[in-house]
Amino acid sequence: MSGLEGNRKVGRLAPVRRTSTVDLIAERLREAVVDGSLPPGTVLGEAELAYQLGVSRGPLREAMQRLTAEGLLVIPRRRGLAVKTMTPEDVRDIHWLRATIEPELGRRILTLAAADRRTVLAELGAEVKRMQRALRKDDARALGDAYLDFHRVLAGWGGSLRLARMLGTLLIETRLCTFSMFEHFEVHRDLVPEHVAFVEALAADDGERFGILMRAHLEAEVRRLLAEPEDAKEDEADRLLAETPDEPQPLDRLDLPEGL
Template sequence: MVGERIRSSIIEGALPPGSQLHEVELAASFGVSRGPVREALQRLIQEGLLRSEAHRGVFVPVMSDDDIVDIYVAREALETAAVRRITGTSRSASAYKSLDKVVRGMETAEKAGDWTSVASRDLDFHTALVAAAESTRLERMFTTVISETRLCLRVLTSAPDARDDLVQEHRDISEMIRADDTVGAIAVLTKHFDDAVVTLRSRLGAEAAG
C-alpha cells in the first residue's frame, strides 16, 4: 500500500523530479512504522522510480538526455527480443488479440482528445507485447525500464500534437505481428522508439529553457 501510494504520487506528478523523500515524514503521513516505508523506497529504487544518493538521501529522478536515450536502448533490445519470440509461433494469434484490444482503446482515447489515456494505453501496449512473449526474464527486466518510461512520458502528455502518428504505429506493429512479419514489426518498433527519443529530448530541452 505504501509503495503504491508513493508510486502514484511520482507518476502523477505530486512528487515532481528532484523531490527528496524522508522516511520519518512518510511514515507519519501513512500512519505506519519506518520499516514498511524503507522497504517501499528500496523497491521503487530498484524499479528506477527513485534514486538513492550517498550521504544525501532518496530523490525522484530528474531525467537527462542520456537517461532517455539509455531507457529506449534497453526497451528496444527487450521488445525486439519479444517480437522475435512471438512471431512465427503459436503465440502470435493471442498476442495480436491482446494488442488489438489496447490499440482500440488508444483509438478511442485519441478521438476524445484524451492524451493522458493515450499515453497510458501506450505503456499497456508494450507491457502486453512483452507479456505475450511468455518469458519471465524478459518481463522481469522490462518492469524496471517501463517504470522509468512512465517518468519520461509525463513530458509528453502536455504535447498531444508532437506524436500524431502514435496510434497508427501501434496498429502497424500489432498487424505485422498478426501477419508474422518479424522484420516489419521490428522496423516500425525501432522507428517508434527513435521518434519517441527525439520528441522527449525536444520537450525536455523546451522545459529546461522555459
C-alpha cells in the same frame, strides 16, 4: 496483459496471493511515480511520507530500497528519498535498451501457438482502441496509460518472467523520462498509427517488419523527448518558455487514502 500464468490447473485451487506490506508500499509508490503524483526530483522526508501512507518508517525504508534497485528512486545521503530525474543520457539509454529487447519480443510472440497469438493480437488491438479513444478526446494521460499497457502486453507474452520485469521497469522509467523532459503530458498523434502498424505486422506474421517499426518508433520517441533538431525546434522553444525555473521542489503532498 497476462500470458505468463497460464499453468493454472483447472479444478485445483491456485495458491492464495498474500502480499506483504512492503509489496503494497512499493506498489503504491510505483503508482504515484507513474501517475505523476511524485514528479521527478521530488524530495520526500521519510517521516512525513510514512505518516501519509499510514505505516512506520521501517517498512517504508524497505520499499525504498526496492524501488532504488529498480532505478526509480535515488537515496541521497541523509536527505530522505528523491524521485529520479532522467537526463538526456538516461532517455537514450532506456530507449536503446528497449530497442534491443522489444523487437526480439515480437519475434518470440510469433513463435506462439496460433490460439495464443490470436489472444495477443486481441489484447494489443484493445489497447490500440484505448489509444484511439484517448486521442479523440485529446486525453494525453489516457493515451500514455494505454501506451504503457500496450507494451506491457508485449512484455507479458514474451515468455520470460525476467524480461517482463525488466521491461516493466523500463516502461515506468520511460514515463519518468516524459515527466523529466516536459512539465505536462504531450499528445503525439503519430503514436496511434505507429501502434496500429505494430499490430498489423504481427498479424501479417512479419517479425522482421515489426522489429524495424519498433526500432523506428523508439528512435522517434527519443527525438521527441529530446526535442532534437529535425522535427521540433519550436517545441523546444515552447518548452523553454513554459518551463518553471526548476526550483528544488518542496514536499509535494501525496494524495493517497489514509488507511493504506
